[in-house]
Amino acid sequence: MLHLDRRLFLKSAALLGCSAAAHPLMNSMTFAALPSDNRLVVIILRGAMDGLDAIQPYGDPMLRKLRRDLSLGPEAGALDLDGFYALHPRLGPLLPLWQKGELAFAHAVSTPYRDKRSHFDGQDVLEAGTGNDLPVDRRLGGWLNRLLQAVPGATSETAYAVGIEQMKILEGKAAHMSWAPRAALSLSPQAQLLLEHVYHDDPLFRDAARDAVHIGAESPAMEKTTGPTGDAQSLGAFAANRLNAESRIAAFSIPGWDSHANQGPVIGRGLDRLAAAILALRDGLGANWQRTTVLAMTEFGRTVRENGSGGTDHGTGGALIMAGGAIKGGRAYGDWPGLGEGQLYADRDLMPLRDIRAYAAWAMRGLFGIEPGVLERAVFPGLDLGGDPKMLA
Template identity: 55%
Template sequence: MADMNRRVFLHRGTAALIGCSAAASPWLTTVTLAQGAEVLGDQRLVVVILRGAMDGLDVVRPEGDALYRSYRPNLLGEPGLPLDGFFTLHPRLGGLMPLWQAGELAFVHATSTPYRDKRSHFDGQDILEAGTGLDVLQPEVRDGWLNRMLQTVPGLSSETAYAVGRDALPLLHGAAGVRSWIPDQKLAISAQGRRLLEEVYAQDPLFHAAAMQAMDLAQSQAFEAEIHRQVEADIAMQEQDAGMQAEGQMSDAPARTKRESESEDLAAFAAGRLRGNTRIAAFSLSGWDSHRNQAQVIGGSLQALEQLILRLRQDLGDVWSNTTVLAMTEFGRTARENGNKGTDHGTGGAMLMAGGAIRGGKVHGRWPGLDEAALYDRRDLMPTTDVRSWAAWTMRGLYGLDRSVLEQAVFPGLQMGDNPGLLR
């Protein structure tokens, strides 16, 4: 317990030491990347955690189910975009329709982690990122499934090279080494100060390593700040090009929100690394908890997600053909709307897949129906698949990991089932 308290203190203290200036933005979050081109080949994997429980029934709408609109008479606004004759896509993801038509976008419906009944964001996210089922709530479970995957690859030198924001990703906690970077870090330490810290922490390897890492990151501040500046300048230029028309005319396009711009920033930052030796990136987008006024809440979040994916595709260039993006959330939301034009915490939900490496143009999963007897607890979409199995089959297709490794080490206790043929 003493060691754990020291580690918690160290994590928080180091974050404060290197200057977490983004803490005022609650939706900003960590971006983590892992290197390993020699071992993992050319395939890239991007995992996006959608924090807050995205309403999959609103994002990928089962309009072919006769009960759908009767459950949500006041919730749905603009009509969805046709996907396959049964499902439609939320109009705020309309910019992704060219990807759907090109076979670079897919969805999984009626999927969930093993988490049931309590519907807590904290527990749900922990279980999603640990990938171990309900036993994640036991104190001895500390690592995340993506970190465990990195540990199973022989000869892989993994490095969480950059962290943008204030929140850590349990998805990548574990024995595989990680590093973090926070934008606008301000750590001015003289050579004398560094020597003093080295002496103070010389007999404490845990604190010594963290202090040295913080100072090393500070020394690279100028290089990283320049990259960040270039990303922001590029985004500003694109906004100017897109928003301006002929002199004297007004643009009827909606103004880009700060959330959209920041999501593009994260995507551009990650894409720059993925074009190099980095092979795996993970970050999260918050803002999906839509208890009231769901149309406004989810609309803004979907636009940010859309911009994130489009920016990845643009900046990755030819690398996009070897890229798979998985966007997943902790649980779904209720089938019926509530009295506040929103939805409450549910169970079954949807996940998004994108990238040139996937076999898109399809909504995967077995649809359970919306009849009250078919709902989970007579209120939620019934899960028909385990969200972990889709991630496992993705990693098997990308990196050739043995099924036994995925079912026993990466996702302990998982039964992957038949190959769904997610990748090209």
């Protein structure tokens, strides 16, 4: 295993005149190829998205009693979906997808992780998909990697890891590579020679740096979109580019959902980026959008009651957002647990009614034909798959 002092690398990278974000140790997007025409995109929303704000259950009268200052329901600008749920106004660009049956959600979902409410542990459990066993056994890898191990003919695709978020969801024994927008290195010829010299005896970094320079010079997919949602648009567009080629699975993350204080602007920015990424996927995929399922997942939900800082704290039950032409959208999946007395988890959180892994497993079942026993034993060890939510068209 390669060990590298990150501070030493960042210092040397600065001396080379290149961005540390172009280094292959850093990761924001991963891809894999499968012998299938169907596509799966997993977006990890790091920081615990408040599902009660993103998809507002304004039809439950207790919501207004527990959240008096947070904006709620159509009277506050949210977009009514079905008379009970409303879409946060910053997700308004996705309303046409709902109307076309290409957007859906499930409330009251969670991983088996409970009570400690650590972002790091929660994200580990979400990406490992193995249950509530902490610390997570790294030898098992992530659940998307175990999916690859279960599919005959799955292959790796040449790509590189770039960015600031490590995607553990695709770590494991099955071959896979990674890539992200803005992976280009813009170096002078002298700097390129120095970089090649520094990493001459390390094939991983040497080849990654060489190809990043090459791709940055020649690939139109590396163009960066500007503005507050530019990074998210670039991630979505780049993922679509690879999914239109050999890749069939893409995973990337959108951070910035931790809304302990001043939740309105925090979640607003996150929802803007999520909507931009989903629309970039749709636009970039073209006809392949009809064979695509997008799952936007977060490590846990947030407290039902707002706190004294205009925000919400770490909770339990959360929301899963689904998109794509392959889903049966325009509906809410699962039951609503209620927000009344005796209905909350630990008298503070939305009660989780279904394991979020079950939705991912049923998506894999429908998209790639994975047998239920393999899903419950190998891909998501210990999962009770339960009934088919029939989320795919």
